[in-house]
Amino acid sequence: MFALAIIYQYSPKFRPLVKSLMFVANMLQQSSPYLQQALNRYIQKIESSCDPYIQITFHEHSSRQFSERSGAYVAIQRYLEANSSRMGKRLKAHSVKGHESLVLSMNNNEEITDEYQGVRVWWTYSNNVVSTTNKLQLEKQRSYTLIFHNRDRDLITKSYMKHVLTKGKALSLKNRRRKLYTNKYGRWTEVDFEHPATFDTLALKADTKKDIVDDLITFSKAKDYYMKVGKPWKRGYLLYGPPGTGKSTLIAAMANLLHYDVYDLELTSVTCNTELKKLLTETCGKSITVIEDIDCSLDFTGKRELQNIEMKEKDKPSGNQKPSQVTLSGLLNSIDGLWSSSAGERIIVFTTNSLEDLDPALIRRGRMDKHIEMSYCSFEAFKVLARNYLEIESHKLFGRIEELLAETNISPADVAETLMLKSGDGENCLKCLISVLEDVKDISEDIKEEKHKVVKVDKRKKKVKEALAVKDVAANG
Numbered sequence: 001m002f003a004l005a006i007i008y009q010y011s012p013k014f015r016p017l018v019k020s021l022m023f024v025a026n027m028l029q030q031s032s033p034y035l036q037q038a039l040n041r042y043i044q045k046i047e048s049s050c051d052p053y054i055q056i057t058f059h060e061h062s063s064r065q066f067s068e069r070s071g072a073y074v075a076i077q078r079y080l081e082a083n084s085s086r087m088g089k090r091l092k093a094h095s096v097k098g099h100e101s102l103v104l105s106m107n108n109n110e111e112i113t114d115e116y117q118g119v120r121v122w123w124t125y126s127n128n129v130v131s132t133t134n135k136l137q138l139e140k141q142r143s144y145t146l147i148f149h150n151r152d153r154d155l156i157t158k159s160y161m162k163h164v165l166t167k168g169k170a171l172s173l174k175n176r177r178r179k180l181y182t183n184k185y186g187r188w189t190e191v192d193f194e195h196p197a198t199f200d201t202l203a204l205k206a207d208t209k210k211d212i213v214d215d216l217i218t219f220s221k222a223k224d225y226y227m228k229v230g231k232p233w234k235r236g237y238l239l240y241g242p243p244g245t246g247k248s249t250l251i252a253a254m255a256n257l258l259h260y261d262v263y264d265l266e267l268t269s270v271t272c273n274t275e276l277k278k279l280l281t282e283t284c285g286k287s288i289t290v291i292e293d294i295d296c297s298l299d300f301t302g303k304r305e306l307q308n309i310e311m312k313e314k315d316k317p318s319g320n321q322k323p324s325q326v327t328l329s330g331l332l333n334s335i336d337g338l339w340s341s342s343a344g345e346r347i348i349v350f351t352t353n354s355l356e357d358l359d360p361a362l363i364r365r366g367r368m369d370k371h372i373e374m375s376y377c378s379f380e381a382f383k384v385l386a387r388n389y390l391e392i393e394s395h396k397l398f399g400r401i402e403e404l405l406a407e408t409n410i411s412p413a414d415v416a417e418t419l420m421l422k423s424g425d426g427e428n429c430l431k432c433l434i435s436v437l438e439d440v441k442d443i444s445e446d447i448k449e450e451k452h453k454v455v456k457v458d459k460r461k462k463k464v465k466e467a468l469a470v471k472d473v474a475a476n477g
């Protein structure tokens with residue numbers, strides 16, 4: 001009607017014709033709604049037979065559930081953002097926390113082209129204001145529309161859409177900000193997990209590193225295998241070794257490799273077995289649940305008869321907090337229950353400084369599938385630290401350091417600390433490390449000598465005792 005009104009205004013030549021058309025249109029508008037609907041359907045049919053292109057629109061929110069974002073929309077958004085620089089012409093750029101490079105996305109009503117198996121498709125983005133179902137509010141309704149030729153319908157609706165959603169979901173997972181959860185008063189609280197450790201910066205023997213990485217990757221891809229053998233998709237790691245050998249750093253590297261969240265479970269803050277079970281069942285898939293220093297947490301040290309009552313003095317909670325009544329059997333039941341009741345891949349890690357002290361039930365194979373020893377700093381591990389801290393691959397002082405590391409027990413944490421002291425001056429740091437290593441060597445030799453002396457005295461005492469006993473026997477005989 002609007003178009004007709006304009007023609008009427010500006011083209012006097014067509015006024016009689018336009019007048020009649022306006023009359024007919026007016027009649028139609030006032031005629032029965034059934035006639036109007038039939039007419040609309042007919043016009044749509046003619047339009048679609050002339051237009052061979054199909055459109056599918058993906059809204060950010062369904063009209064009923066305005067609060068929840070559609071998973072398909074989010075996956076499409078990630079896919080298009082990742083490919084925008086290749087596919088789009090007029091894009092907008094924005095920075096996202098945690099990303100070094102800018103993220104490119106589409107402007108309102110912008111169109112970009114994608115190609116799949118030689119077939120071309122078009123995506124348009126729209127960001128319109130619409131009223132919600134209760135019509136009380138106006139909301140922004142964002143949507144992506146996919147346009148493709150009718151002849152490609154099967155390829156696009158079956159194969160291409162699957163490709164976009166799979167790629168998009170994988171990107172969402174990869175770029176998601178991961179969380180570090182800690183428990184307090186029976187609840188998990190979360191912060192962003194931002195530990196920078198990776199397997200590249202981890203000072204560990206290359207073959208141990210490779211073994212762990214291979215194991216983790218195999219585990220993360222083994223959904224079908226676990227389904228086939230009828231076992232829960234989980235893996236337990238036991239990390240043991242002296243303080244400062246990198247157990248916590250390894251856990252961070254594992255979480256970064258797999259893009260998992262971390263639940264750091266402080267057992268001494270858990271009041272009872274029921275609370276422990278609740279906390280563990282609240283953890284999500286794609287996560288690592290960590291119990292650090294399990295030998296110090298509660299009395300899980302193999303003396304089962306004492307386990308329910310005695311808590312080490314240093315672990316007694318302060319103030320009004322009740323002492324934990326978590327028992328070994330409670331912990332074992334909660335972990336076994338977690339495996340059988342929850343879906344999604346999960347890893348649980350225990351760390352300890354003292355493997356011998358732990359109850360065998362806690363760490364048996366099947367519960368803790370992989371036992372990893374974190375040992376004192378080897379020369380190979382030192383080279384990783386030298387690369388991390390000093391950006392040095394080799395140096396004339398490396399030979400002396402290798403000799404000293406072979407004769408001393410020093411943790412990677414202590415080596416790292418020494419290399420950090422005078423950052424910027426590599427040679428000075430290495431000299432400083434040599435002097436620290438020589439001191440450690442002297443001290444350990446002194447200790448060894450002391451021990452040797454004690455053993456010698458003990459042996460002498462034993463010999464004297466034996467000689468006296470022989471004398472006694474001779475005298476009495």
Ligand SMILES: Nc1ncnc2c1ncn2[C@@H]1O[C@H](COP(=O)(O)OP(=O)(O)OP(=O)(O)O)[C@@H](O)[C@H]1O
Pocket residue numbers: 201202203204242243244245246247248249250353374412413414416
């Ligand atoms: N293997 C390693 N590779 C790289 N850095 C390490 C390594 N071991 C220790 N470090 C450094 O030392 C610091 C302490 O290490 P970490 O907390 O991982 O040791 P830990 O074995 O968990 O100690 P604890 O048993 O006392 O908890 C780390 O922040 C890291 O900088």
